[in-house]
Amino acid sequence: MGKQRVLSGVQPTGTLHLGNYLGAIRNWVEAQSQYENYFFIADLHAITVPHDPEHLADQTYSLAALYLACGLDLNHTTIFVQSHISAHTELAWLLNCITPLNWLERMIQFKEKALKQGENVNIGLLDYPVLQAADILLYQADLVPVGEDQKQHLELTRDIAARLNFQYGQQDQPILKLPEPLIRPEGARIMSLTDGTNKMSKSDPSEQSRINLLDTPDQIHNKIKRCKTDPVRGLSFDDPQRPECHNLLTLYLLMSGKTKAAVTQECADMGWGQFKPLLTEVMIEDLRPIQERYTELMTHPRDLQAVLKKGRDQAAAIATTTLTTVKDVLGYARPL
Ligand code: TYM
Numbered sequence: 001m002g003k004q005r006v007l008s009g010v011q012p013t014g015t016l017h018l019g020n021y022l023g024a025i026r027n028w029v030e031a032q033s034q035y036e037n038y039f040f041i042a043d044l045h046a047i048t049v050p051h052d053p054e055h056l057a058d059q060t061y062s063l064a065a066l067y068l069a070c071g072l073d074l075n076h077t078t079i080f081v082q083s084h085i086s087a088h089t090e091l092a093w094l095l096n097c098i099t100p101l102n103w104l105e106r107m108i109q110f111k112e113k114a115l116k117q118g119e120n121v122n123i124g125l126l127d128y129p130v131l132q133a134a135d136i137l138l139y140q141a142d143l144v145p146v147g148e149d150q151k152q153h154l155e156l157t158r159d160i161a162a163r164l165n166f167q168y169g170q171q172d173q174p175i176l177k178l179p180e181p182l183i184r185p186e187g188a189r190i191m192s193l194t195d196g197t198n199k200m201s202k203s204d205p206s207e208q209s210r211i212n213l214l215d216t217p218d219q220i221h222n223k224i225k226r227c228k229t230d231p232v233r234g235l236s237f238d239d240p241q242r243p244e245c246h247n248l249l250t251l252y253l254l255m256s257g258k259t260k261a262a263v264t265q266e267c268a269d270m271g272w273g274q275f276k277p278l279l280t281e282v283m284i285e286d287l288r289p290i291q292e293r294y295t296e297l298m299t300h301p302r303d304l305q306a307v308l309k310k311g312r313d314q315a316a317a318i319a320t321t322t323l324t325t326v327k328d329v330l331g332y333a334r335p336l
Helices: 018-034 053-069 087-096 101-105 108-120 123-137 148-168 217-226 243-256 260-267 272-298 301-330
Strands: 005-010 036-041 077-081 143-145 180-182
Touching: 005 018, 005 123, 018 036, 018 143, 018 243, 036 053, 036 301, 053 077, 053 272, 053 301, 077 301, 087 123, 087 301, 101 123, 101 148, 108 123, 108 148, 123 148, 143 148, 148 180, 148 301, 217 272, 243 260, 243 272, 272 301
Parallel strands: 005 036, 005 143, 036 077, 143 180
Antiparallel strands: none
């Protein structure tokens, strides 16, 4: 039996933060040798909120460099840009026509982001999860490693695939594979540094709320120094009254590579004054090699472009096959 196929993506908006890294990319890297992997830059998704055309291309290359800097290995992984493969938008259109509107209206991310856009909510924001379903279903992915916030979109993807299979397929021969989300218990929801009840997010107006992968040691030092804590002495996981404490210990656990039991024991009698420098040090050291590799990769833009071109060729072959199958079952005339 061949390897299972894994697919996931990140939007090239803002800089990547620890939530993106610990909730998604680091898990892709760790498991990549077990799977056949496709990781892409979700640039079509990036324009569902206001964006700056001056920066979109640069942010796309920067994200590709970060993927590689974090350790994605081209021997196991194909990296490509979503907008380079037009099958994504084409399948999204076909899926639009079988997706009930009220499935999209109940998406939590839509409701949250629509609130921010006020009167100017664009259709792309509503339709975003159908494009995401197309991203995944085109590759007949088995597994989709993501953070907790994407769970609902994954469920919708499965529902859309099941509906297409039911309406146009044979019972024993599904057209589209139903993917499974891969959400690790630890790191699936990294919280803001200024409010432990909100997730760390690129769109939070406060820079203090997140650690970016490309933050300098000084920035990391200052953010941790000023991050929200509580007046209790002794640090512990899982106390619902202490969300910041749980979040900071989780960051320490993930970035030090220690077990939960070891961190629990190590920090049980600590105060914040002792813990914060420890966490700062671990973060700086964990991110240092990524930042060094990133700087090196960004000095060779041609090499980066070549990686994305090869990725596009490999991914497009699979995407086109699935798209053709779907068009066939929907009854489209094939071009001669
Ligand atoms: P995006 O760009 O918002 O986030 C990329 C990945 O980071 C995870 N993540 C987090 N994990 C833990 N804690 C956090 N605070 C945190 N913030 C973000 C996200 O869950 C995600 O895994 N719609 C997707 C991109 C996308 C996609 C796809 C993903 C488009 N098509 C197909 C998988 C498959 C998004 O906006 O991710």
